Amino acid sequence: MFTGIIEDMGRVVDIRPRGTNLTFEIQSSLAPELKVDQSVAHNGVCLTVVAVSGDRYQVTAIDETLKKTNLGALQPGQYVNLERCMSANGRFDGHFVQGHVDETGICTGKESLNGSWLFDFEYSPESQHLTVEKGSICINGTSLTCFNSGRNTFRVAIIPYTYEHTTFGFLEPGQRVNLEFDVIGKYLQKIMANQKQG
Structure with missing residues (x-):
């Protein structure tokens, strides 16, 4: 974990x-x-x-x-x-991340806001996964909060510390990233899908 x-x-x-x-x-x-x-x-x-x-x-x-x-x-x-991996007595600062990538996505936009950066991402429209507004997403191992959540698109905001201490400082539009969607959301989506089928 x-x-x-x-x-x-x-x-x-x-x-x-x-x-x-x-x-x-x-x-x-x-x-x-x-x-x-x-x-x-x-x-x-x-x-x-x-x-x-x-x-x-x-x-x-x-x-x-x-x-x-x-x-x-x-x-x-x-x-x-x-x-x-997280130690059993450690402080939990991010969100539950399993280290199992669900799929890759593409960086479709990067915008500098004079001290922070906005990144846009797109993933497969046929994906079984989803994002929700203000929900958690893991991009290249980094726990982030997504917004402007669409069917297969979302945006994240990156502060200077994250930009300088992760690979976001090297990330440019067109590059592929690893995505792990929120595990709680995945379970809820599965439960709802099963209820519809039942």
């Missing part, structure tokens, strides 16, 4: 194919605190640490993960949002 509060931006140092999988070597200030078998969210994708050395560690993403997220498009030198 994660909260969507990003702890660090990790730099992709190396990417090595292993069959249909990819092993990523990440440089991060978190690396010395990590251990093998620990879960870490990378752009919102929960991956298991398989090796640690100094300020670097390795994780492997299987083919299914690469097809359903934006991790397969990463290149050496790029950054990813990192969050370790």
Whole structure:
């Protein structure tokens, strides 16, 4: 379980194919605190640490993960949002994030407002998922509140701290992002769908 509060931006140092999988070597200030078998969210994708050395560690993403997220498009030198799994006695500052990406979306707009930024996103109109006004959304692992919620579109506002300490500072229109919709909303949607069918 994660909260969507990003702890660090990790730099992709190396990417090595292993069959249909990819092993990523990440440089991060978190690396010395990590251990093998620990879960870490990378752009919102929960991956298991398989090796640690100094300020670097390795994780492997299987083919299914690469097809359903934006991790397969990463290149050496790029950054990813990192969050370790939530500790049982930790403060819950974001929202319930599972680290299981529902689908990817596209950034369709970016607007600077002299101190903050507005980002617009679009996802598949055939999607089973939805957003609600002032509801929670996880974008590349970052817990945010969406507004201007449409059928398959929404907008988020980014404060300077988030812009500087997450990959939002690098995000431009046309780029693909990982989306995890609010788990409570997903359960409610499923319950309502079952009631309609019954």
